[in-house]
Amino acid sequence: MADLIKSGIDGMDSMLFGGFPRENQIMVGGGPGAGKSLIAFEYIYRGALAGEPGMIFAFDEEPKKIISNVKGAFPNFERLDGLIDEGLIKIEGRDILQEAFNKYEQAGMEFGRIVADMEKKVIASGAKRAVVDSSSDFELVIKDPIIYRRSMWSLAANFRRLGVTTVFTSEIHNPDRKKLVFKPEHFIFDGIILMYQNGEDSRRIPALEIIKMRGHKHSFSTAPYEITPNGFKIYSPETIDDQ
Numbered sequence: 001m002a003d004l005i006k007s008g009i010d011g012m013d014s015m016l017f018g019g020f021p022r023e024n025q026i027m028v029g030g031g032p033g034a035g036k037s038l039i040a041f042e043y044i045y046r047g048a049l050a051g052e053p054g055m056i057f058a059f060d061e062e063p064k065k066i067i068s069n070v071k072g073a074f075p076n077f078e079r080l081d082g083l084i085d086e087g088l089i090k091i092e093g094r095d096i097l098q099e100a101f102n103k104y105e106q107a108g109m110e111f112g113r114i115v116a117d118m119e120k121k122v123i124a125s126g127a128k129r130a131v132v133d134s135s136s137d138f139e140l141v142i143k144d145p146i147i148y149r150r151s152m153w154s155l156a157a158n159f160r161r162l163g164v165t166t167v168f169t170s171e172i173h174n175p176d177r178k179k180l181v182f183k184p185e186h187f188i189f190d191g192i193i194l195m196y197q198n199g200e201d202s203r204r205i206p207a208l209e210i211i212k213m214r215g216h217k218h219s220f221s222t223a224p225y226e227i228t229p230n231g232f233k234i235y236s237p238e239t240i241d242d243q
């Protein structure tokens with residue numbers, strides 16, 4: 001039986017038959033506004049509530065804005081400020097990437113430095129859980145697709161070596177299940193979870209699917225989800241009793 005790390009997200013651990021295999025590097029993909037950043041944050045929040053330190057690398061938004069977005073979506077996350085004050089949730093902004101943006105021509109070399117910086121922060125924080133939001137931002141730094149894929153591989157390998165279970169958010173440009181196209185870098189992750197916008201033209205129905213989870217059984221269903229004041233609610237057809 002794999003050593004599992006509970007996501008703590010309502011319905012997710014049923015779909016995962018217990019949780020993520022520890023040290024897995026998991027991509028959470030979806031279209032704009034699917035809830036990728038919020039679900040990744042909840043994963044860190046639930047871990048911190050259970051005493052597990054988490055580290056968020058947020059490249060899309062400033063830490064202050066992220067916290068206010070989370071408070072807006074999840075007003076019942078009452079321990080949020082306290083967990084940040086206690087150092088159980090750490091948020092790094094885009095400074096790590098900013099310098100590399102300015103040195104675009106040497107991006108391959110710069111990427112090594114970014115990975116080293118991230119590694120140092122993870123070690124210093126003692127994080128067991130991490131989030132990289134979004135991994136797609138590295139495409140802005142590295143233009144050669146082979147170097148990009150190799151860089152993503154080394155990033156995932158580094159986190160694995162550090163013993164961290166990581167969620168990498170990723171932009172999926174066509175989040176319609178029937179028209180999915182995977183990019184080469186998606187094959188390097190241990191797990192893939194996709195967030196779709198299904199349904200009729202007049203109303204979208206968000207739903208989530210686990211495409212793969214190396215080393216562990218998982219649901220093959222596509223489950224609707226909602227963003228509630230208490231966090232995500234995933235309507236998993238699997239129940240804890242099935243496991």
Ligand SMILES: Nc1ncnc2c1ncn2[C@@H]1O[C@H](COP(=O)(O)OP(=O)(O)OP(=O)(O)O)[C@@H](O)[C@H]1O
Nearest residue numbers: 030031032033034035036037038039072073074227
């Ligand atoms: N209070 C709320 N109640 C319900 N849904 C909310 C609430 N606040 C935000 N949302 C939903 O969450 C979405 C934003 O979630 P999030 O920022 O995680 O998306 P994302 O997938 O990271 O998007 P992007 O690709 O733009 O970064 C909003 O578009 C909205 O649909």
Ligand SMILES: [Mg+2]
Nearest residue numbers: 036037060133
């Ligand atoms: Mg986002």
